[in-house]
Amino acid sequence: xxxxxxxxxxxxxxxxxxxxxxxxxxxxxxxxxxxxxxxxxxxxxxxxxxxxxxxxxxxxxxxxxxxxxxxxxxxxxxxxxxxxxxxxxxxxxxxxxxxxxxxxxxxxxxxxxxxxxxxxxxxxxxxxxxxxxxxxxxxxxxxxxxxxxxxxxxxxxxxxxxxxxxxxxxxxxxxxxxxxxxxxxxxxxxxxxxxxxxxxxxxxxxxxxxxxxxxxxxxxxxxxxxxxxxxxxxxxxxxxxxxxxxxxxxxxxxxxxxxxxxxxxxxxxxxxxxxxxxxxxxxx
Numbered sequence: 001x002x003x004x005x006x007x008x009x010x011x012x013x014x015x016x017x018x019x020x021x022x023x024x025x026x027x028x029x030x031x032x033x034x035x036x037x038x039x040x041x042x043x044x045x046x047x048x049x050x051x052x053x054x055x056x057x058x059x060x061x062x063x064x065x066x067x068x069x070x071x072x073x074x075x076x077x078x079x080x081x082x083x084x085x086x087x088x089x090x091x092x093x094x095x096x097x098x099x100x101x102x103x104x105x106x107x108x109x110x111x112x113x114x115x116x117x118x119x120x121x122x123x124x125x126x127x128x129x130x131x132x133x134x135x136x137x138x139x140x141x142x143x144x145x146x147x148x149x150x151x152x153x154x155x156x157x158x159x160x161x162x163x164x165x166x167x168x169x170x171x172x173x174x175x176x177x178x179x180x181x182x183x184x185x186x187x188x189x190x191x192x193x194x195x196x197x198x199x200x201x202x203x204x205x206x207x208x209x210x211x212x213x214x215x216x217x218x219x220x221x222x223x224x225x226x227x228x229x230x231x232x233x234x235x236x237x238x239x240x241x242x243x244x245x246x247x248x249x250x251x252x253x254x255x256x257x258x259x260x261x262x263x264x265x266x267x268x269x270x271x272x273x274x275x276x277x278x279x280x281x282x283x284x
Contacts, residue, residue, distance in 0.1 A: 065249030112266025161232025
């Protein structure tokens with residue numbers, strides 16, 4: 001599948017962040033809810049004085065309530081529009097966008113770049129506190145309160161069985177025609193001096209609800225309701241387990257998206273479109 005930019009257009013990479021509390025997720029919706037994509041596309045159309053809306057492609061579609069610190073998107077703009085507005089685009093977007101979404105960088109993308117398909121990993125953080133008094137009011141929009149004491153060492157031990165390439169069907173909400181095979185590269189927990197426990201979760205890609213389901217399972221290990229072996233057993237079973245709780249979205253933040261060297265972007269773009277299968281399971 002070709003992803004060449006149409007003649008007369010320039011592909012622009014946007015690096016952005018947003019507070020997801022008042023958004024119905026990233027993607028535009030037919031019902032007209034407020035979304036990050038909708039706000040950005042409207043702002044770009046307005047500040048470039050364009051009659052049409054230029055559609056954004058994003059590295060990872062976040063759900064309602066999920067935040068992003070290191071989101072990446074691209075948009076193809078007519079060359080003359082980009083030439084006229086590139087030097088002033090950030091400042092003009094800052095004046096037009098609502099305060100809960102910011103664009104930090106807008107630059108012409110290298111050849112072969114696709115914000116979604118060129119990415120080789122996405123890194124999320126999920127933040128939780130187990131203090132009996134609850135969450136610091138200044139952090140309440142970004143940190144989950146878990147009202148049982150958590151054993152971080154047990155959660156780290158349980159995380160080990162989930163690393164690597166697996167079919168994460170047990171931790172994903174299935175979508176028609178989409179694979180649930182992913183390579184989980186990092187899953188670790190750390191408690192800071194203020195008592196905030198952060199899960200760092202990095203994978204080549206994520207299926208729907210995957211991070212929040214993994215976190216939900218591991219919290220049950222940390223508070224003693226399930227043994228250390230349980231999350232791995234759920235993974236091996238390969239089916240959704242009603243005991244796996246999908247935690248609330250506000251503790252989740254997309255922190256960073258990784259891309260290969262410019263010379264490898266086009267190849268990664270093509271490879272990422274292939275439907276994956278595990279060895280020995282056939283292609284489809």
